[in-house]
Amino acid sequence: MRRKLNCILLVDDDPDDNMFHQIILEEMGIVNNIDIVVNGLEAIAYLKKENRTPPELIFLDINMPKMNGWEFLEQYKHLDAKQKARVTIVILTTSANPDDIKKAKQIQEVTGFETKPLSKEIMTELLNEHFKDYI
Amino acid sequence: MALKIKTTISLIIGIILLLLISTLLFSLYTVNKVKSNLKIQVHTRTVIITLKDNLTFMLDAETGERGFIITSDTNYLQPYTVALQNIRSNTAQLRSLTIDNPIQQRNLDTLEKYIGLKLNYTENLIALKKKGDEKTIREIMISNNGKYFMDRVRSVNNSMKMEEETLFEERRTNTNKSIANAQVIFILEGSFSLLITLFLATVIINELNRRAKSEKKMRDYNIELERKNREIEQFAYIASHDLQEPLRSVSNFSKLLSEKLAANPDKKMQDYIGYITGGASRMSNLIFDLLEYSRIGKDVSKSVIDCDQLVHGVLGDMKTLIKESNAEIHVSKLPVVNGYIYLKSLFQNLLSNAIKFHKKGTDPVIHISAIDKGTEFQFSIQDNGIGMEKIYHERVFIIFQRLHSRAEYEGTGIGLSQCKKIVELHGGKIWVESEPGKGTTFIFTIPKN
Numbered sequence: 001m002r003r004k005l006n007c008i009l010l011v012d013d014d015p016d017d018n019m020f021h022q023i024i025l026e027e028m029g030i031v032n033n034i035d036i037v038v039n040g041l042e043a044i045a046y047l048k049k050e051n052r053t054p055p056e057l058i059f060l061d062i063n064m065p066k067m068n069g070w071e072f073l074e075q076y077k078h079l080d081a082k083q084k085a086r087v088t089i090v091i092l093t094t095s096a097n098p099d100d101i102k103k104a105k106q107i108q109e110v111t112g113f114e115t116k117p118l119s120k121e122i123m124t125e126l127l128n129e130h131f132k133d134y135i
Numbered sequence: 136m137a138l139k140i141k142t143t144i145s146l147i148i149g150i151i152l153l154l155l156i157s158t159l160l161f162s163l164y165t166v167n168k169v170k171s172n173l174k175i176q177v178h179t180r181t182v183i184i185t186l187k188d189n190l191t192f193m194l195d196a197e198t199g200e201r202g203f204i205i206t207s208d209t210n211y212l213q214p215y216t217v218a219l220q221n222i223r224s225n226t227a228q229l230r231s232l233t234i235d236n237p238i239q240q241r242n243l244d245t246l247e248k249y250i251g252l253k254l255n256y257t258e259n260l261i262a263l264k265k266k267g268d269e270k271t272i273r274e275i276m277i278s279n280n281g282k283y284f285m286d287r288v289r290s291v292n293n294s295m296k297m298e299e300e301t302l303f304e305e306r307r308t309n310t311n312k313s314i315a316n317a318q319v320i321f322i323l324e325g326s327f328s329l330l331i332t333l334f335l336a337t338v339i340i341n342e343l344n345r346r347a348k349s350e351k352k353m354r355d356y357n358i359e360l361e362r363k364n365r366e367i368e369q370f371a372y373i374a375s376h377d378l379q380e381p382l383r384s385v386s387n388f389s390k391l392l393s394e395k396l397a398a399n400p401d402k403k404m405q406d407y408i409g410y411i412t413g414g415a416s417r418m419s420n421l422i423f424d425l426l427e428y429s430r431i432g433k434d435v436s437k438s439v440i441d442c443d444q445l446v447h448g449v450l451g452d453m454k455t456l457i458k459e460s461n462a463e464i465h466v467s468k469l470p471v472v473n474g475y476i477y478l479k480s481l482f483q484n485l486l487s488n489a490i491k492f493h494k495k496g497t498d499p500v501i502h503i504s505a506i507d508k509g510t511e512f513q514f515s516i517q518d519n520g521i522g523m524e525k526i527y528h529e530r531v532f533i534i535f536q537r538l539h540s541r542a543e544y545e546g547t548g549i550g551l552s553q554c555k556k557i558v559e560l561h562g563g564k565i566w567v568e569s570e571p572g573k574g575t576t577f578i579f580t581i582p583k584n
Contacts, residue, residue, distance in 0.1 A: 020384070094380060
């Protein structure tokens with residue numbers, strides 16, 4: 001029997017989007033925990049917290065105050081292996097700017113690039129691609 | 136302005152050249168004149184010296200004759216004979232030296248006459264002495280003819296010398312006058328050339344300053360323009376990005392709401408929600424298209440693009456639309472051009488228009504082709520669609536201009552203005568040939584370099 005994902009982290013400063021993505025994910029019933037942080041700085045702090053099991057999937061926005069998505073990725077590289085084990089990072093942003101897509105492809109830690117809003121179809125595709133053992 | 140400056144400069148240079156040439160010619164003339172005057176002066180000197188020699192030789196002859204007469208020593212006859220020879224060659228020389236002067240020639244006639252008389256007289260005396268006829272000698276000597284002849288020779292010789300000296304003086308004055316004239320003319324010409332050159336230099340320096348100033352102005356404008364362009368681009372990007380966010384909330388939650396309301400018996404609620412989602416999605420399309428429009432020209436690198444491959448790629452992307460609309464698309468061999476990545480959007484836009492505006496009940500038939508026009512390629516995309524009135528042929532390329540209501544055909548009114556921007560970025564032209572009901576052909580050109 002396939003199991004649910006333990007945790008998905010949403011990194012986005014837009015509360016509407018967070019709310020919407022949370023609803024979609026909850027309705028799909030594929031995850032136990034959905035955590036939300038509103039910028040890169042908070043995301044790093046979240047990952048660094050002691051005894052934290054890293055989330056399996058991070059949806060990362062690009063344009064955020066304090067620390068944007070690119071800066072977060074820069075910091076993320078320097079985290080301990082334990083803190084980032086098995087994490088899949090998908091950029092989820094408004095921008096369909098070709099320059100951004102090109103840039104994302106060059107970053108090893110980035111697994112995917114999707115434009116908002118997250119839909120059930122996109123999520124199903126992501127699951128099929130990266131989480132075969134799960135629901 | 137530039138033309139006027141050019142004419143002025145050419146004119147001034149022309150005047151300077153004319154001045155230089157005239158100065159050169161005049162100096163050549165003066166040098167020649169001075170040279171020939173000097174030659175004549177030397178000539179005059181030679182005549183004067185020859186005249187002086189002449190008198191000396193005559194005196195030599197007389198001295199020799201007298202010595203012989205007094206002493207009967209034939210040794211005295213030797214300088215006499217030498218003097219005779221010298222006198223002969225000397226008079227011949229004088230004849231040729233003054234050949235161009237009739238007064239001197241006449242004087243020379245007289246001189247030769249008295250030289251002849253004096254020499255005859257001398258010769259006679261010597262002959263008488265050799266015979267020992269002392270008596271006749273005394274008679275002849277008392278007659279004083281010898282002195283008379285000799286005085287005449289001296290006198291004519293002297294007037295010839297005077298004549299030559301007058302000539303010499305005349306020529307010297309002449310030469311000095313030429314040199315003085317030349318000096319005045321050279322100074323005048325030189326000063327004038329200098330003034331005009333200074334004027335030319337001022338004109339050129341002024342013009343250079345003016346150009347430097349306007350170039351700087353142009354550079355400043357360019358920098359300003361680039362800055363403004365970047366600002367606008369940034370503005371368009373930020374605006375469209377930030378506009379998308381609230382809009383997404385509207386459409387996201389109205390979608391959720393519509394799912395929740397699916398079971399609701401009040402049909403109107405579904406309709407209202409439909410208007411909200413429809414509006415939000417149209418606005419989202421508009422913003423997206425505007426963003427695309429503002430991005431055209433951002434990537435400035437050209438590359439070699441095989442239009443054949445490009446169009447087949449586009450047709451592949453549009454597979455679903457083509458299948459749904461049952462469109463028949465013919466592509467003839469298309470050229471390889473040097474262009475920007477935006478060419479893809481150009482074909483995409485024109486093709487989707489050709490499919491979109493088809494006649495009701497008629498499947499779209501579209502021909503894509505290109506011809507080589509020498510300096511450019513001319514592409515055409517021809518359809519069998521609804522066509523359009525002539526008055527719209529230009530208007531369709533203006534941003535947000537739509538010919539049809541949204542109810543008839545979807546669209547943001549940006550596509551064709553995008554096409555125009557792309558073609559113009561390549562330095563080409565785009566236009567339309569169409570009549571209502573007879574299909575539409577969009578034609579555009581892409582220059583080869």
